[in-house]
Amino acid sequence: MTPELESFPSDSADLADGARLYRDVFNEPPWNDEWTLETARTRLSQLVETPGHRGYAASIDGDLAGLVIGTQEEWDTESKYYVRELCVDSTHQRRGIATALMDRLAADLRRAGVESIYLLTLRDAPARTFYEERGFDLEDGTALLSRRIESSDST
Template structure:
């Protein structure tokens, strides 16, 4: 099996939406995505200015990541909006390879930081911590429902 990482292009939108539903409707997230809502979400992300994304294939699509660059007052940052790996292929370094490709790309375009949101104290936080991400104590996530 040959593995490859490619840029996330529009041709991967639907396969990635199916993967998104498979991953996030399963444990530990147990969300309720439909194919249409997942496709819309990914379409919006891919059409955000500064979009950067990659897919991981090994004969078939096994994972992807997507986000976008944002200009700050002194430097650019990258918001890692989504990373997704097929459940039965997790813990096989696919996420690590996607992050490595992302970091190479961001370094080449002079992005200075990456940020993301994830559930605390779970498998995802442990993954990001392993790769050098830290909780920001001076920042909080706030929401208002209506």
């Protein structure tokens, strides 16, 4: 079944549906996160309120089945798009929905003059294979660094 693709969000109800999808997908393996509807809605709201936001939703028979969301950013020599989130309902995975979303995104970005797409994913997650099969490469010379903010940190 071919998904119907449209901009995300197209109305305020989309954020509620998107939050449910996001929570359900990322609370399952391999992510095993602890999203609530409230925190998922806040996350998606922050992303759609970011300048340069662009997102798409995939629906099957009127039900939200997947979404991709991120931001277009200007860099020193080119315009890039940062995929912040891509998720597909577990009952619809491996049916081409994520591929359809990424293809639509890439086509629209190409028309907008964006030269490249980048993203972060877990090194050992199945998502990495999905992206690599679609032409994404692990970047040499880059590292994701993070630091916990401890209660002893003060200004």
